[in-house]
Amino acid sequence: MPVAIDKTSEPLYPRYLPHYDPLEKVEPVGAFQHDDPGHRADPAFPHLLEGATKVFELSPHCGTELQGVQLSKLSDEGLDELALLTAQRGCVVFRDQEYTNIGFDEQKRIASHFGPLHKHGWMPHPQDGPVEFVIVFDSKDDLRIRKSWAGKSPIQFHVDQSPEAQPPGLTFFCMLESPPGAGGDTIISNMNRAFERLSPSFRKRLEGLKATHTTANPIMREIRDNGDSAVLRRSITKSVHPVVTVHPVTGQKALFVNSSYTQSIVGWDEEESDYLLKFLFDHINRGHDFCCRVRYEPGTVVVWDQRITQHSQTLDYSAGDRRHAFRLTPLANVPIPSKVEEDDGECQQDEARVMLNLC
Numbered sequence: 001m002p003v004a005i006d007k008t009s010e011p012l013y014p015r016y017l018p019h020y021d022p023l024e025k026v027e028p029v030g031a032f033q034h035d036d037p038g039h040r041a042d043p044a045f046p047h048l049l050e051g052a053t054k055v056f057e058l059s060p061h062c063g064t065e066l067q068g069v070q071l072s073k074l075s076d077e078g079l080d081e082l083a084l085l086t087a088q089r090g091c092v093v094f095r096d097q098e099y100t101n102i103g104f105d106e107q108k109r110i111a112s113h114f115g116p117l118h119k120h121g122w123m124p125h126p127q128d129g130p131v132e133f134v135i136v137f138d139s140k141d142d143l144r145i146r147k148s149w150a151g152k153s154p155i156q157f158h159v160d161q162s163p164e165a166q167p168p169g170l171t172f173f174c175m176l177e178s179p180p181g182a183g184g185d186t187i188i189s190n191m192n193r194a195f196e197r198l199s200p201s202f203r204k205r206l207e208g209l210k211a212t213h214t215t216a217n218p219i220m221r222e223i224r225d226n227g228d229s230a231v232l233r234r235s236i237t238k239s240v241h242p243v244v245t246v247h248p249v250t251g252q253k254a255l256f257v258n259s260s261y262t263q264s265i266v267g268w269d270e271e272e273s274d275y276l277l278k279f280l281f282d283h284i285n286r287g288h289d290f291c292c293r294v295r296y297e298p299g300t301v302v303v304w305d306q307r308i309t310q311h312s313q314t315l316d317y318s319a320g321d322r323r324h325a326f327r328l329t330p331l332a333n334v335p336i337p338s339k340v341e342e343d344d345g346e347c348q349q350d351e352a353r354v355m356l357n358l359c
């Protein structure tokens with residue numbers, strides 16, 4: 001049951017309160033060899049599901065909830081299987097997790113199983129905690145999140161930190177305190193399905209394209225909103241990634257452009273690029289049939305695979321209600337471009353789709 005928070009009460013996790021230091025700098029992780037744990041996983045998930053009391057899908061195309069499993073107790077084999085299940089389902093939800101209370105080092109150790117942890121350029125970390133922790137804290141005492149979304153829709157599907165040369169793979173989002181009642185959910189959308197839903201010949205047009213991803217806009221917003229107290233630990237990050245990528249473990253193709261960071265299609269005129277990206281962002285925003293919505297309780301941990309999903313906050317609870325969470329974000333592989341297959345007859349399916357729709 002969600003804990004009813006008295007707005008005058010003190011935060012339950014003071015060690016995880018956000019720390020903003022405008023003078024702090026961090027070094028990026030740099031290039032590394034990524035060996036995806038999902039390759040080592042037993043596809044029957046014997047270690048992950050041992051002890052599970054309930055396993056169910058949140059929606060047909062995205063999300064599985066596991067009850068009765070403690071993340072903090074999983075063996076290396078269980079964590080490998082979590083990588084595979086998340087790659088297949090987009091996200092996995094755990095409830096009532098002891099993970100919340102095992103401390104910075106152990107929390108980091110478990111997340112690091114999936115790759116070196118990202119260091120964020122502007123989001124806060126705990127004052128006496130590792131820089132790899134991203135703190136999400138919305139309360140009457142800290143309205144930075146509210147301020148950053150003022151005047152625009154908080155619904156913005158994105159991949160966290162896609163401008164990295166090796167963007168994140170699995171991501172851990174751990175809810176410490178959630179608003180009383182409903183609200184503050186995360187919507188997670190399956191980008192394998194977003195790609196499959198496009199017409200075969202349109203999909204082919206997208207394959208082979210590349211797009212530029214940059215942190216320029218979020219950094220400008222940080223400066224606009226916070227002035228001299230803006231946190232700018234890293235300079236602007238920029239990368240070129242394939243528009244359609246392949247997951248290293250499942251081999252499934254995914255749409256890999258997002259409205260927070262993708263700036264332009266490489267080699268296209270601005271008008272052409274803007275037009276295509278707007279269509280793709282609208283396509284993702286409309287995808288209610290390939291997303292799931294995760295409701296939180298204190299102790300909920302959501303693990304999602306950024307290579308095949310995008311997510312959005314909802315920010316639908318009352319301003320001033322306390323929502324306190326942390327994120328750990330392991331980095332993964334250099335995005336793998338899908339291969340453009342020539343003349344395989346797939347485009348003829350366009351005609352068949354039209355016939356089907358007419359029937």
Ligand SMILES: [Fe+2]
Binds near residue numbers: 158159160311
């Ligand atoms: Fe995010």
